[in-house]
Protein backbone atom coordinates (compact mmCIF):
# COMPACT_ATOMS: atom_id res chain seq x y z
CA UNK A 620 0.00 0.00 0.00
CA UNK A 621 1.07 3.54 -0.67
CA UNK A 622 0.24 6.08 2.04
CA UNK A 623 2.13 8.99 0.54
CA UNK A 624 0.11 11.70 -1.18
CA UNK A 625 3.01 13.63 -2.74
CA UNK A 626 6.37 12.66 -4.19
CA UNK A 627 9.56 14.40 -5.36
CA UNK A 628 10.01 14.87 -9.10
CA UNK A 629 12.45 16.60 -11.45
CA UNK A 630 10.66 18.94 -13.83
CA UNK A 631 12.02 20.52 -17.01
CA UNK A 632 10.47 23.96 -16.65
CA UNK A 633 11.29 25.06 -20.23
CA UNK A 634 13.66 24.10 -23.05
CA UNK A 635 17.24 24.84 -22.09
CA UNK A 636 20.37 23.71 -20.27
CA UNK A 637 20.54 21.68 -17.06
CA UNK A 638 19.59 24.83 -15.12
CA UNK A 639 15.96 24.46 -16.30
CA UNK A 640 15.58 21.33 -14.13
CA UNK A 641 13.71 21.93 -10.88
CA UNK A 642 12.84 19.70 -7.95
CA UNK A 643 9.10 19.85 -7.29
CA UNK A 644 6.64 18.08 -5.05
CA UNK A 645 3.87 16.50 -7.17
CA UNK A 646 0.80 14.42 -6.25
CA UNK A 647 1.42 10.67 -6.23
CA UNK A 648 -0.45 9.48 -9.35
CA UNK A 649 -3.21 6.85 -9.12
CA UNK A 650 -2.88 3.75 -11.28
CA UNK A 651 -5.67 3.32 -13.85
CA UNK A 652 -6.67 0.20 -15.77
CA UNK A 653 -3.62 -1.77 -16.86
CA UNK A 654 -1.29 0.45 -14.81
CA UNK A 655 1.11 -0.03 -11.91
CA UNK A 656 2.11 2.57 -9.35
CA UNK A 657 5.79 1.97 -8.66
CA UNK A 658 8.06 3.36 -5.96
CA UNK A 659 11.19 4.17 -7.93
CA UNK A 660 14.45 2.68 -6.61
CA UNK A 661 16.59 4.10 -9.42
CA UNK A 662 15.80 6.16 -12.50
CA UNK A 663 18.00 5.80 -15.57
CA UNK A 664 19.59 8.89 -17.07
CA UNK A 665 19.76 8.70 -20.85
CA UNK A 666 20.78 10.99 -23.66
CA UNK A 667 17.15 11.19 -24.80
CA UNK A 668 16.33 12.95 -21.51
CA UNK A 669 18.84 15.67 -22.42
CA UNK A 670 17.33 15.99 -25.93
CA UNK A 671 13.89 16.44 -24.33
CA UNK A 672 15.20 18.93 -21.78
CA UNK A 673 17.09 20.99 -24.36
CA UNK A 674 14.32 21.02 -26.94
CA UNK A 675 16.05 18.86 -29.60
CA UNK A 676 12.96 16.68 -29.14
CA UNK A 677 9.93 18.84 -28.31
CA UNK A 678 7.86 18.13 -25.23
CA UNK A 679 5.25 20.21 -23.41
CA UNK A 680 6.89 22.23 -20.63
CA UNK A 681 6.77 22.04 -17.69
CA UNK A 682 7.17 18.27 -17.71
CA UNK A 683 8.65 15.64 -15.39
CA UNK A 684 11.60 14.08 -17.23
CA UNK A 685 12.77 10.48 -17.47
CA UNK A 686 11.52 7.27 -19.06
CA UNK A 687 13.59 4.47 -17.52
CA UNK A 688 13.93 2.92 -14.11
CA UNK A 689 13.36 0.08 -11.71
CA UNK A 690 11.44 -0.19 -8.47
CA UNK A 691 8.75 -1.92 -6.47
CA UNK A 692 5.04 -1.99 -7.28
CA UNK A 693 3.04 -0.34 -4.48
CA UNK A 694 -0.45 -0.37 -6.03
CA UNK A 695 -2.17 -1.55 -9.20
CA UNK A 696 -5.24 -0.66 -11.22
CA UNK A 697 -7.51 -3.37 -12.59
CA UNK A 698 -6.15 -5.61 -15.38
CA UNK A 699 -2.61 -5.24 -14.06
CA UNK A 700 -1.27 -8.15 -16.11
CA UNK A 701 -0.75 -10.35 -13.05
CA UNK A 702 1.50 -7.83 -11.29
CA UNK A 703 0.79 -7.22 -7.60
CA UNK A 704 2.13 -4.96 -4.84
CA UNK A 705 5.65 -5.97 -3.83
CA UNK A 706 6.72 -7.09 -7.34
CA UNK A 707 10.06 -5.77 -8.56
CA UNK A 708 9.84 -4.30 -12.05
CA UNK A 709 11.95 -2.34 -14.54
CA UNK A 710 10.91 -0.29 -17.59
CA UNK A 711 12.30 1.73 -20.47
CA UNK A 712 9.32 3.80 -21.48
CA UNK A 713 7.39 5.21 -18.54
CA UNK A 714 7.27 9.00 -18.88
CA UNK A 715 7.97 10.99 -15.67
CA UNK A 716 10.41 8.44 -14.22
CA UNK A 717 12.60 11.13 -12.57
CA UNK A 718 10.38 10.89 -9.48
CA UNK A 719 9.82 9.05 -6.24
CA UNK A 720 6.75 7.34 -7.75
CA UNK A 721 5.77 6.69 -11.35
CA UNK A 722 3.00 5.02 -13.34
CA UNK A 723 4.22 2.10 -15.46
CA UNK A 724 1.91 0.39 -17.96
CA UNK A 725 1.70 -3.28 -17.00
CA UNK A 726 2.20 -4.34 -20.63
CA UNK A 727 5.58 -2.54 -20.66
CA UNK A 728 6.76 -3.64 -17.18
CA UNK A 729 9.62 -6.13 -17.00
CA UNK A 730 9.65 -8.52 -14.05
CA UNK A 731 13.07 -8.30 -12.39
CA UNK A 732 14.36 -11.81 -11.63
CA UNK A 733 15.54 -12.65 -8.11
CA UNK A 734 19.22 -12.02 -7.61
CA UNK A 735 19.31 -8.92 -9.84
CA UNK A 736 19.90 -5.71 -7.95
CA UNK A 737 17.37 -2.94 -8.73
CA UNK A 738 20.14 -0.52 -9.73
CA UNK A 739 21.46 -3.05 -12.25
CA UNK A 740 17.88 -3.65 -13.42
CA UNK A 741 17.45 0.10 -13.97
CA UNK A 742 20.56 0.16 -16.14
CA UNK A 743 19.30 -2.39 -18.67
CA UNK A 744 15.90 -1.48 -20.13
CA UNK A 745 17.08 1.33 -22.37
CA UNK A 746 20.82 1.00 -22.99
CA UNK A 747 20.86 -2.80 -22.59
CA UNK A 748 17.89 -3.42 -24.86
CA UNK A 749 19.39 -1.01 -27.37
CA UNK A 750 22.69 -2.88 -27.36
CA UNK A 751 20.72 -6.11 -27.73
CA UNK A 752 18.63 -5.10 -30.74
CA UNK A 753 21.61 -3.46 -32.44
CA UNK A 754 23.75 -6.61 -32.12
CA UNK A 755 21.06 -9.20 -32.82
CA UNK A 756 18.49 -7.60 -35.13
CA UNK A 757 19.56 -4.36 -36.84
CA UNK A 758 22.76 -6.05 -37.96
CA UNK A 759 22.90 -9.61 -36.58
CA UNK A 760 26.60 -9.84 -35.75
CA UNK A 761 28.19 -13.12 -36.84
CA UNK A 762 31.43 -14.77 -35.76
CA UNK A 763 34.36 -13.27 -37.64
CA UNK A 764 32.68 -9.90 -38.30
CA UNK A 765 34.70 -6.73 -37.91
CA UNK A 766 32.70 -4.20 -35.89
CA UNK A 767 33.25 -0.51 -35.13
CA UNK A 768 31.58 0.96 -32.02
CA UNK A 769 31.90 4.65 -31.16
CA UNK A 770 31.82 5.89 -27.55
CA UNK A 771 33.00 2.47 -26.43
CA UNK A 772 33.01 3.34 -22.72
CA UNK A 773 29.49 4.77 -22.76
CA UNK A 774 26.33 3.19 -21.45
CA UNK A 775 25.37 1.52 -24.71
CA UNK A 776 29.01 1.19 -25.81
CA UNK A 777 30.19 -1.06 -22.95
CA UNK A 778 27.19 -3.37 -23.30
CA UNK A 779 27.26 -3.49 -27.11
CA UNK A 780 30.98 -4.30 -27.05
CA UNK A 781 30.39 -7.26 -24.72
CA UNK A 782 27.51 -8.58 -26.84
CA UNK A 783 29.54 -8.21 -30.06
CA UNK A 784 32.54 -10.01 -28.55
CA UNK A 785 30.27 -12.79 -27.26
CA UNK A 786 29.01 -13.28 -30.82
CA UNK A 787 32.56 -13.76 -32.07
CA UNK A 788 33.26 -10.36 -33.61
CA UNK A 789 36.50 -8.43 -33.65
CA UNK A 790 35.62 -5.11 -32.06
CA UNK A 791 37.22 -1.72 -32.67
CA UNK A 792 36.00 1.10 -30.41
CA UNK A 793 36.58 4.82 -30.16
CA UNK A 794 36.87 6.75 -26.88
CA UNK A 795 38.08 10.17 -25.78
CA UNK A 796 40.37 9.42 -22.81
CA UNK A 797 42.84 6.78 -21.67
CA UNK A 798 40.66 5.91 -18.67
CA UNK A 799 37.78 5.22 -21.06
CA UNK A 800 40.14 3.18 -23.26
CA UNK A 801 40.91 0.92 -20.27
CA UNK A 802 37.21 0.41 -19.61
CA UNK A 803 36.55 -0.39 -23.25
CA UNK A 804 39.37 -2.96 -23.31
CA UNK A 805 37.93 -4.40 -20.10
CA UNK A 806 34.63 -4.93 -21.95
CA UNK A 807 36.52 -6.97 -24.54
CA UNK A 808 37.35 -4.48 -27.30
CA UNK A 809 40.25 -5.76 -29.38
CA UNK A 810 41.40 -2.35 -30.66
CA UNK A 811 40.66 0.97 -28.98
CA UNK A 812 41.24 4.30 -30.71
CA UNK A 813 41.40 7.56 -28.76
CA UNK A 814 39.78 9.80 -31.36
CA UNK A 815 40.85 12.91 -29.51
CA UNK A 816 44.44 12.11 -30.52
CA UNK A 817 43.57 12.38 -34.22
CA UNK A 818 43.92 15.73 -35.92
CA UNK A 819 41.54 14.95 -38.78
CA UNK A 820 38.86 12.50 -37.66
CA UNK A 821 37.26 12.22 -41.10
CA UNK A 822 40.37 10.92 -42.85
CA UNK A 823 42.59 9.49 -40.11
CA UNK A 824 39.95 7.42 -38.34
CA UNK A 825 38.80 5.46 -41.43
CA UNK A 826 42.43 4.89 -42.42
CA UNK A 827 43.18 3.39 -39.00
CA UNK A 828 39.98 1.34 -38.91
CA UNK A 829 40.49 -0.01 -42.44
CA UNK A 830 44.00 -1.09 -41.55
CA UNK A 831 42.93 -2.80 -38.30
CA UNK A 832 39.91 -4.46 -39.95
CA UNK A 833 41.71 -5.67 -43.04
CA UNK A 834 39.91 -3.40 -45.49
CA UNK A 835 36.97 -2.06 -43.48
CA UNK A 836 34.30 -3.10 -41.02
CA UNK A 837 31.14 -5.09 -41.69
CA UNK A 838 29.17 -2.76 -39.45
CA UNK A 839 29.76 0.61 -37.80
CA UNK A 840 27.55 1.48 -34.82
CA UNK A 841 27.56 5.26 -34.57
CA UNK A 842 25.83 7.06 -31.67
CA UNK A 843 28.09 10.10 -31.78
CA UNK A 844 26.52 11.36 -35.01
CA UNK A 845 27.60 14.71 -36.42
CA UNK A 846 31.33 14.42 -35.61
CA UNK A 847 31.82 10.77 -36.65
CA UNK A 848 29.25 10.06 -39.38
CA UNK A 849 31.56 10.70 -42.35
CA UNK A 850 34.37 8.67 -40.74
CA UNK A 851 31.97 5.80 -40.04
CA UNK A 852 30.79 5.69 -43.64
CA UNK A 853 34.38 5.71 -44.88
CA UNK A 854 35.29 2.86 -42.49
CA UNK A 855 32.89 0.33 -44.05
CA UNK A 856 33.97 -2.54 -46.24
CA UNK A 857 32.07 -3.19 -49.46
CA UNK A 858 28.34 -3.70 -48.70
CA UNK A 859 28.91 -2.79 -45.05
CA UNK A 860 26.22 -1.28 -42.83
CA UNK A 861 26.27 2.06 -41.04
CA UNK A 862 23.93 2.01 -38.06
CA UNK A 863 23.40 5.60 -36.95
CA UNK A 864 21.57 5.37 -33.65
CA UNK A 865 22.25 8.64 -31.88
CA UNK A 866 23.63 12.14 -32.02
CA UNK A 867 25.66 12.73 -28.87
CA UNK A 868 27.80 15.29 -30.73
CA UNK A 869 24.82 16.70 -32.66
CA UNK A 870 22.42 15.51 -35.34
CA UNK A 871 23.72 14.46 -38.76
CA UNK A 872 22.70 16.97 -41.45
CA UNK A 873 20.64 15.89 -44.51
CA UNK A 874 22.39 13.19 -46.47
CA UNK A 875 22.85 12.59 -50.23
CA UNK A 876 21.83 8.96 -50.88
CA UNK A 877 24.31 8.74 -53.77
CA UNK A 878 27.05 8.60 -51.13
CA UNK A 879 26.00 5.02 -50.34
CA UNK A 880 26.91 4.09 -53.89
CA UNK A 881 30.37 5.67 -53.56
CA UNK A 882 30.85 3.93 -50.18
CA UNK A 883 30.68 0.49 -51.80
CA UNK A 884 26.91 -0.16 -51.96
CA UNK A 885 26.72 0.61 -48.27
CA UNK A 886 23.57 0.23 -46.15
CA UNK A 887 22.46 3.01 -43.83
CA UNK A 888 19.83 2.69 -41.13
CA UNK A 889 18.65 4.98 -38.32
CA UNK A 890 16.92 2.64 -35.85
CA UNK A 891 15.10 3.43 -32.65
CA UNK A 892 14.42 1.14 -29.67
CA UNK A 893 10.62 1.42 -29.79
CA UNK A 894 10.49 -0.38 -33.12
CA UNK A 895 12.50 -3.30 -31.75
CA UNK A 896 10.42 -3.84 -28.60
CA UNK A 897 7.02 -3.00 -30.06
CA UNK A 898 5.32 -6.20 -28.93
CA UNK A 899 5.30 -7.59 -25.39
CA UNK A 900 6.81 -10.83 -26.68
CA UNK A 901 9.81 -9.05 -28.20
CA UNK A 902 10.20 -6.78 -25.16
CA UNK A 903 10.23 -9.75 -22.78
CA UNK A 904 12.49 -11.96 -24.88
CA UNK A 905 15.17 -9.25 -25.09
CA UNK A 906 14.87 -8.50 -21.36
CA UNK A 907 15.01 -12.18 -20.42
CA UNK A 908 18.18 -12.71 -22.47
CA UNK A 909 19.83 -9.69 -20.89
CA UNK A 910 18.86 -10.57 -17.33
CA UNK A 911 20.05 -14.16 -17.91
CA UNK A 912 23.40 -12.90 -19.23
CA UNK A 913 23.81 -10.71 -16.14
CA UNK A 914 22.94 -13.58 -13.79
CA UNK A 915 25.44 -15.95 -15.41
CA UNK A 916 28.14 -13.29 -15.35
CA UNK A 917 28.37 -13.11 -19.17
CA UNK A 918 27.30 -9.47 -19.14
CA UNK A 919 28.83 -6.97 -16.79
CA UNK A 920 26.74 -3.85 -16.12
CA UNK A 921 28.82 -0.88 -15.08
CA UNK A 922 27.04 1.71 -12.94
CA UNK A 923 29.39 4.57 -13.67
CA UNK A 924 27.73 7.13 -11.41
CA UNK A 925 24.76 7.57 -9.11
CA UNK A 926 23.32 10.96 -8.18
CA UNK A 927 20.58 11.81 -5.68
CA UNK A 928 17.39 12.69 -7.61
CA UNK A 929 17.82 16.25 -6.37
CA UNK A 930 21.06 16.49 -8.41
CA UNK A 931 19.57 15.60 -11.78
CA UNK A 932 21.06 18.76 -13.30
CA UNK A 933 24.56 17.63 -12.30
CA UNK A 934 23.90 14.23 -13.87
CA UNK A 935 22.88 15.90 -17.15
CA UNK A 936 25.95 18.15 -17.07
CA UNK A 937 28.21 15.14 -16.56
CA UNK A 938 26.57 13.09 -19.35
CA UNK A 939 26.64 15.93 -21.88
CA UNK A 940 30.16 16.87 -20.79
CA UNK A 941 31.51 13.37 -21.69
CA UNK A 942 32.45 12.83 -18.04
CA UNK A 943 30.43 9.65 -17.53
CA UNK A 944 31.06 5.99 -18.26
CA UNK A 945 28.55 3.16 -18.27
CA UNK A 946 25.18 3.84 -16.68
CA UNK A 947 24.17 7.00 -14.83
CA UNK A 948 21.37 6.64 -12.28
CA UNK A 949 19.27 9.00 -10.16
CA UNK A 950 18.32 7.74 -6.72
CA UNK A 951 15.07 9.21 -5.27
Ligand code: NDP
Pocket residue numbers: 664665666667745746749770771772773774775776793794795796799842843846864865866867868869890891892893938939940941942943944945
Ligand atom coordinates in the same frame (compact mmCIF):
# COMPACT_ATOMS: atom_id res chain seq x y z
P1 NDP B 1 26.91 7.49 -23.53
O1 NDP B 1 27.17 6.93 -22.19
O2 NDP B 1 27.42 6.78 -24.72
O3 NDP B 1 27.42 8.98 -23.54
C1 NDP B 1 27.67 9.63 -24.72
C2 NDP B 1 29.13 9.50 -25.12
O4 NDP B 1 29.24 9.99 -26.45
C3 NDP B 1 30.06 10.34 -24.30
O5 NDP B 1 30.46 9.77 -23.08
C4 NDP B 1 31.21 10.51 -25.26
O6 NDP B 1 32.13 9.42 -25.16
C5 NDP B 1 30.56 10.43 -26.64
N1 NDP B 1 30.59 11.73 -27.31
C6 NDP B 1 31.28 12.01 -28.43
N2 NDP B 1 31.14 13.29 -28.75
C7 NDP B 1 30.37 13.86 -27.81
C8 NDP B 1 29.90 15.18 -27.60
N3 NDP B 1 30.19 16.20 -28.44
N4 NDP B 1 29.13 15.43 -26.52
C9 NDP B 1 28.80 14.43 -25.69
N5 NDP B 1 29.22 13.15 -25.84
C10 NDP B 1 30.00 12.87 -26.90
O7 NDP B 1 25.34 7.69 -23.69
P2 NDP B 1 24.24 6.57 -23.87
O8 NDP B 1 24.83 5.22 -23.83
O9 NDP B 1 23.11 6.87 -22.95
O10 NDP B 1 23.70 6.87 -25.32
C11 NDP B 1 24.58 6.84 -26.41
C12 NDP B 1 23.88 7.35 -27.63
O11 NDP B 1 22.95 6.35 -28.05
C13 NDP B 1 23.10 8.65 -27.48
O12 NDP B 1 23.34 9.43 -28.63
C14 NDP B 1 21.67 8.20 -27.44
O13 NDP B 1 20.78 9.17 -27.92
C15 NDP B 1 21.71 6.97 -28.32
N6 NDP B 1 20.66 6.01 -28.04
C16 NDP B 1 19.88 5.64 -29.09
C17 NDP B 1 18.91 4.69 -28.94
C18 NDP B 1 18.15 4.23 -30.12
O14 NDP B 1 17.37 3.26 -30.02
N7 NDP B 1 18.33 4.82 -31.28
C19 NDP B 1 18.59 4.15 -27.61
C20 NDP B 1 19.55 4.52 -26.58
C21 NDP B 1 20.52 5.46 -26.80
P3 NDP B 1 33.68 9.75 -25.46
O15 NDP B 1 34.06 10.78 -24.45
O16 NDP B 1 34.40 8.47 -25.29
O17 NDP B 1 33.71 10.28 -26.85
